[in-house]
Amino acid sequence: MIELEGLTKRYGEKVAVNNLTFTVRPGIVTGFLGPNGAGKSTTMRMMLGLDRPTAGDVRIDGRHYDRLKDPLKYIGALLDAKAVHGGRSAFSHLLCLAQSNGIPRKRVHEVLDTVGLTAVARKKAKGFSLGMGQRLGIAAALLGDPRILMFDEPVNGLDPEGIHWIRTLMKSLAGQGRTVFVSSHLMSEMALTADHLVVIGQGRLLADTSMADFIARNSRSYVRIRTPQPERLLDVLHEAGITAVEAGGGAFEVDGEKPERIGELAAQQQVVLHELSPQQASLEEAFMRLTAGSVEYHAHSGAPAGPQWGNDWKKG
């Protein structure tokens, strides 16, 4: 269990993390979501005692991080896959971490096997691809067989097979009763893995809710209607006690009503319909609405001057 209380980090005038209070519970995957620059990594560094909070407190199983004896046995973290000396082999990297926490050498072989790096264990880390580096970081996190695991943007730069592997791994770790805390800036990724959701924007807590609740509350479902007789339609709907909102382009949207009922009403009153379609707002839209006021780096939505390709792949 990880408990944050009033956690705050200031760099001069700028507040990176603003009075965060929440608890990360065992047995589930907790997603830590926020746009780039929201303060996710800073929060995670404070959890590990790397950055000192300006105010507030983090406790790991009730204790401060630097009070843990052999901390890798309590909490394993993947912060930055590049936090490895490139000239050192994967095996030596893991061995020096194991030795510092009194973890036996045979455990190094085990985690190398778990992440599938046994074949390149003696190779220097600087020759590793992004995906292999990510796997090495995960091996380091698993080294002490900890009850708590923390991953900062673990799917960044991974191929689909690697992404699938990480999702399965996180779920099975949580299934064993461990605390799993994983950050991402992609709602779609979280929707597939997380059971619980903590959303921050500009360092402030925006939501702390179960994934199911978040979906129920935020995935608005509505019916979209187009008709050449808008006035007639509005009258008919109004008489039936249904409110329709004009959505532009001659279309109307109706919240919380089944398309069947609207279709039957229209048929009874002989209103011509050109479209009658059930719609669902995506979680990504819900997330963007939630964080709309707190995005640090806005892109302009107009067409850029230069060629526009690959924007979607840049930050996977």
Next chain:
Amino acid sequence: MAATQVIRSEWTKIRSVASTVWTLSLTLLVTIALGMLISALSKNEFDNMSARDRLSFDPTFISFAGMSLGQLAMIVFGVLVVSNEYSSGMIRTSLAAVPQRGTFLFGKLAVATVLALAVGMATSFAAFLLGQAMLGDLRASIGDPGVLRAVIGGGLYMTLIAMFSMGVAAMLRSPMLSLGILMPFFFLISNILGNVGATEKIGRFLPDQAGNRIMQVVPPVDDDTPYGPWGGLGIMALWVVAALLGGYVLLKRRDA
């Protein structure tokens, strides 16, 4: 227990990177080779020297002449041992594994210092013995008064140079910045300050100038240095303590 775990871990770290091997072997080779060369040249020059220079001819000190260059490799060793953690980002992984920053730094310094001491002593003894072989009948013997002290002192000098570099690197974090300050300082600036009349009195309190004294067996004729061999080494040790303390305080207070 915790400290022995950290020491084992740091030993694994230091022997699993190539820079350890090449910096330390370069220290040994450069110091010995240059020492032998200068010893051989000095032997040939001796007949042309003034009476005054002959009087202060110090065969022991001459065989250590290669240290002025060899110490630069020792500086690189000391700087890289510490700053590698920062330039690679490894420091965050390391401090997450060992959050007691004092223990972490102590373990790292202990391992690197023992290694520097072993290589420093080997370098000093080898430079002395091979240098004397070049000097022919001008040679000093290890049994002569003050000579053993000078040879052991040479090994200690090299160790302290490495420790000072570790302290500076712990303060500055960046390998380029640390080397950019230490290399010209020890190779040029300190020598200039120590040999120009106006700054000589301050210059000889600089770490390398003061530490050098322990390797001299025959002092210059008009020697007015206000400290002896061990006093000089003590001054150097104070510099080392100050650098390491600065590194410790900054590591303790800084965000990783």
